[in-house]
Amino acid sequence: MRYMLIMRSTSEAQTAAKDIPFDDIINAMGEYNESLIKAGVLLGGEGLTDAKEGLVVDFASTPPVVTDGPYAEAKELFSGFWILETSTKEEAAEWARRCPLGPGSTLEVRRIIEASEFDQDNEHIKREVAWRAENEQGVVAG
């Protein structure tokens, strides 16, 4: 099963992190990522730049409104993610526990939905079934 580790931190924690030598952070994260790679569980992940560089598109009105910077009411800022493939939720949680983060940061562990879990009666899926019926001349077994 695939899980996303969603990293959030308060702006205080992000400010505090600026006092730690950048190399130390990079090294600790590098070591952590390497342990995920060596265990064969890391599928992907990215870190995000400062939320101040970003934009928020709010759909409260039509057309949606675009504003600069982070969402005003957010206390914790989304700052990066990992995608892991593990056999259980507990294993994903155990990997999350090992992440070199400090106070003010959280990792939320969420399971990624698999294609097979989507509604089979959905219009797109129905079209696929029709498409398959028109294409029944297969030779090679997948």
Next chain:
Amino acid sequence: MTAETGSGAAENAGRSRRAVEAVWRIESARIVATLTRIVGDLGLAEDLAQEALVDALAQWPKSGVPRNAGAWLTAVAKRKAIDGWRRAERRGQRYAAMGHDLASRVDPDAPPWDPNQIDDDLLRLVFISCHPVLSREAQVALTLRVVGGLTSEEVARAFLVPTATVQQRIVRAKKTLSAAKVPFEVPDRSEYPERLSSVFGVLYLIFNEGYAATAGDDWMRPELCHEALRLARQVAELVPREPEAHALVALMELQASRFGARTTRTGEPILLLDQNRAKWDRAQIVRGQKALVRADATGRGRGSYGLQAAIAECHATAPTAGDTDWGRIVLLYEALGRLAPSPVVELNRAVAVSMAVGPASALRIVDQLVDAGDLAGYHLLPSVRGELLARLGRKKEARREFERAARLTGNERERSVLLAKSAAL
């Protein structure tokens, strides 16, 4: 105690057991590898590690999972090794000599494993689990158990055999390794390529067992494929300069990218060319392609997994079945046939030829295979022959082939597809 708090306690116990198991899954290979180097025997090392796990299951639910759980388990297992030696020495047993050596080397407060040593130890563990002195069944069971960190129950469930059978295989495998005095080491240069290819063979067998289940009602057991892929990724990191290690990862990723499209809602298999490509996992295809690039970057050419991965890549990157570059696939199968001649590769080449050139040329290849007799009993031979005959309009012969294939397959789902094809002619 109310019923509610009772079930809450049971839930908590279940949760802490699963947390311990998660740690075990992550750490067990390193613990067993480290202990094997110290005590010199895989069987004993595994027993000690299992005993440490039993302690963890008793203590952690109350005390919480320690910050460095791997170190805790390793230290407990080492202490048990020393205790065992002391008992043996008191009884004047001959193991005492080994124990002395152990006591002088074991410091229970030392870090669980030497970071400079652990990758070598893990690689040794991989090689010993796939040692040629063991049967394929034993290699598979031992690899999943000691390298993958699965329990015997999990291995048994994945292969649909009784747990006792798996336990027996593992006990026997450990005894075989001890009796043959198989050293805990990376094989030397003269044996290395052959031993490595045995490791890849074991991993690919695990993958294929999941990919096209040979028994039972399920055509796929994705957990087994994921397990094989995870092990293959681990091995590729242990031997990063081996092109075939990355190629094996590439092949598994590319094949696994089709999971979501390989069966109907009711579980019947869908053939590759009929699959809805929108359901293929694009991210997984990209991972497969990257692994193949890594294999090629070693500059050591493509081996048989590299060629198979390249074939899988041809399918994965064709936007529609009609866009498939069959000419290139024929060339890749020819290369594969020269590198590793096999009637199964020939059969696949015939299928590619039927798409690139036409069914008549392909039928000639298939008929040669029938005459050679190597694939007698293999259901895909009559299945492919049936397809070719059907395309040539020879319906009566085609029906006979489909029915023969249906009799030969061990998979219920596949049987019903074959019989439906025969009936549709």
